[in-house]
Amino acid sequence: MNADLYDVGIIGGGPAGSTAAALLARANRRVIVFEREKFPRFHIGESLLPFSMKAFTRLGLHEKFRRAGFLKKFGGEIFGACSEPGTKFYFKDGFRSQTDHAYQVTRSDFDKLLLDHARESGAEVHEEVAVDRVEFLNEHVDLAVRRNGSVENVRARYLIDASGRNSVLGTKFGIKKSYDHLQKLSIFAHYDGVWRAEGIDGTLTLLIRGIDRWFWLIPLTTERTSIGVVLDSDTFKKSKLSAEDFLEQSLAEQPIIAKRMTSAQRGSEVYTAADFSYRSTKLHGDRWLLAGDAAGFIDPIFSSGVFLAVFSGEQCADALDEVLDHPERARKLFRRYERAVNRAMDIYLRFVNAWYTKEFVEIFLTPRNVLGVAPAVNAVLGGNVGNSFGIRWRMWVFYFLVWLQKHFGIVPRRTLVPNKEELPTRVGVAS
Template sequence: MAASVYDCLVIGAGPAGTAAATLLAQAGRRVLIVDKAPFPRFHIGESLIPAANRVLRKMGVWDEVERAGFVRKEGAEFTFGTGEKRVHNRFEDGWVPGLDYTYQVERSQFDRLLLARAREAGCEVLQPAEARTLTQTDTGWQVELDVDGSPRTVEASWLLDAAGRGRWLGRQLSVPTEPLPLHKRFTVYGHFTGVARAEGPEGGNVILTRIPKGWFWMIPLDEERTSVGLVAQHEGERATPERIFDRRVATNPYMRACMAEAKLEDRFRVESDYSFVHQHFAGDRWLMLGDAAGFIDPVFSSGVYLALESADLAATAILKAGNSLGRHARNRYERQVWARMKVMLEMVQMYYDDRSFAVFMHPTDSFRLFSAVNAVVGGNTQMSFGLRWRYLLFLLVCRLNRHLPMVPPVKL
């Protein structure tokens, strides 16, 4: 049987894959999306940041997101486990106008909504379908698929890996990875009912609570359910992940109060050792998007934002290219993706360093520093001169505070 031929084959139907596919289809390309899991499916990464809204609008799906009934997110709160300190980042107070709010999303519904938009734009979808083997040809790629138990061959000029941290294409092409300069951590998370939350707009905030050698997130998903997760360093504890989660809650007053009436809805899930980055994100006819290129850390909720940004950059690169990406185009794509990742990595490193985090938790709006940091928390990684020098000044103060303490230390 002759192979089906496409302009672009996208592996993965998450936000990165559906965004790139939609943008390419809107430009007239014939696109096939392949995903090995049927929808709906559970996925972490439920808290969006406002900078992600731009690509959702460009895809033509923002109005659907607005109508979907997701919890409106107008800010982010940062607390100590002792309950002694709280910093509230309201996005509308940030340096950059137009990043006032976004949404907390249950990914099973959000991902399905984006995939429906991709179909509407003209993309074909095979699901469940797993990419098995890969062969490079003179005109692109030939990929052998397992489509719900049946073999199928497809050909495509371009191959985009948006299949997440499984690193499918990286393994196929033997692209090396590098660990990021972060400690190895694991996360235990689940959906709960009965988690205490504020009334009014603040009830839609994501709350991040620092504890010794880790932190908790709380993300409201609807009126009843909240996603709660623990991120912690490996410490050789001989206990189940559930027991570790319960111990951390019990020993931190703020979390203990929030979870006093909480009940686990389904089951705990666990992920570990997730921080990495590929040495290259692109080749002459292939690109890696989102988590397939690299994953930093769940703090600051940058995953979906970076997925959508990389999808937009990848689609733009393909549409500008001829038959393949030249060296300069590949370097430009990698440089642009890494520039966005680097800003979020700097924020993550600040968060995990106690003395830097102390600066963050004692904000000042002298020189409009807090407004500038607020904009970065909202995902503004492409900075104007006025925002950039303030952000760099904030990082400088964080570094100085490690050696010459200027603000009180954190009390976790």
């Protein structure tokens, strides 16, 4: 490590950190990234959104994605646990859609590709080096970093905290606030041999909404599928089952999933993640910015995590690039950054809150393209968090329909309870 002053120090080499690092390095800034793990490492968050594609183009990543063989994803399908078929949506049909696809990725490969790309773009990347302590001084930031048990000091003019859920600065300043009503638990694993549809329908993310839980099925490669369940932590605790047994039982009880898994084998360990929805009350200070999950994370349902990580990584790189030449603009640009990221998270928070009501799913499962509402919802699902009036008023109409459904039942009610008679006799979930 060089003893001089870096322009920007970055904690964390996930999608937020590596996006910011690559862009700043490409702007000829001296950037240093500290990542405590050695990549590739397992990470959840495998379904990407089309509104990240522009950033990937800017970063020059598409050819690398093609070589890595990441699966193109053309949309999604949402089911009520009580019945098939679900409601499909294709990104090409989104309001003023600019691309028809995103990707489904194995995160260990994706994150390594992004971090290597940041390195190749000129960022100094240190893996297996953890940032232990951060001190802010008038003119710079001092970082105490630990490598193989010994501590070194590094100095940078500005700091991006992209440390994910570990949230180094959020913890230091006590500004990380949980969403109590979204304290969920997720149990998930990778499976081989899960049935999927032919053609582009085989690339869709499937979401199945039960009464007290929901499931995802994300095709990762031609063979492998990521499958997970999300529910209230208390429901899992009351079951007194192990995570493995709970997952196996939950999948076996859902005909829509069980039918697809009659020849499936588990190909990974079973993972859990808990209490994942929170936000920091401040996203910047005089010399720091929070990006990605370090800024906040709002429930995995709409696969917004990597999109928000890349979006915020890009936005804070642009803000810092300008601030490095014009430090007097820092206050204004950092505030603008905070507003943009909070606005994007607010859009998802409202959407996520609605998802956990039954009316939302009932409206979603009975699509009628009134006033172009469906393409607007589709665009938001694809990551369109812009300020377009065309989308905003249609989303108001959508939420109004959800409200009408709650009070007047404008479309058929759903039980969201699986029909046991449709269960197959065998579910192959052994490892």
